[in-house]
Amino acid sequence: MTTTPLMTEDEARETLAGYLGDLRECLEAGWAGWKKYLKDNPQAASHRPSTRASIVYDYVVAAAKARFDGNDNVHVSEARGFLTLTIKQPRIVVLRFKKFATKKLKTSGIPTQQRIEFQNQWVSIDGLDVTNMVVGYLLDKIGSEPIRLAVTCPLGKSVMWAIDLDDDIASVEPVNQLPLDDGPVVRSKTVKKIDKKDETGGS
DSSP: OOEEEOOOHHHHHHHHTTTHHHHHHHHHHHHHHHHHHHHHOGGGGGSOHHHHHHHHHHHHHHHHHHHHTTOTTEEEEOTTSSOEEEEOSSSOEEEEEEEOOSTTOOOOOOOOHHHHHHHTTOOOBTTBOOEEEEEEEEEOTTSSSEEEEEEEEEETTEEEEEEEOSSSSOOEEESSOOOOTTSSOEEEOSOOOOOSOOOOOOO
């Protein structure tokens, strides 16, 4: 069984240090776009949460494309069916944008093969270690405003850690208590049977 190490919190913070402000601004642009859309289309207030999330996502994607266009260290792609940003140096990170569904910063979505591989960290690039991360926002109870912006590291149905984007200097904090005492977490790239009871929801 082949295993590869997940990036630790400190390694992620170092790798993303030059991009955290940009990522936060992409999320903020997505929500600002939704607010303008709502102002111009008041009937949108009755849209389903998944519809609103899709609109926000489209604005986030537009902002990300504009922000990282021409950056030789960031590859922008929609080949997997959703936008990803791949940071090449100092270590490979693949980022995608999502709405967080819970206070523990978990996401929901249709369990496509692409989503399953991303969530379970089953992706490699040219045989090199890759850590997938989610750049997302958590809404208040009534869905009127984001109350948290963060970058998370998913592993299956768990979240390993979160980097808070709400502060000027992002802080790293644990989300749950997973066994990390024996060194970096490793995950198998062996394809496993998929649990069909995955949540569904918006982007």
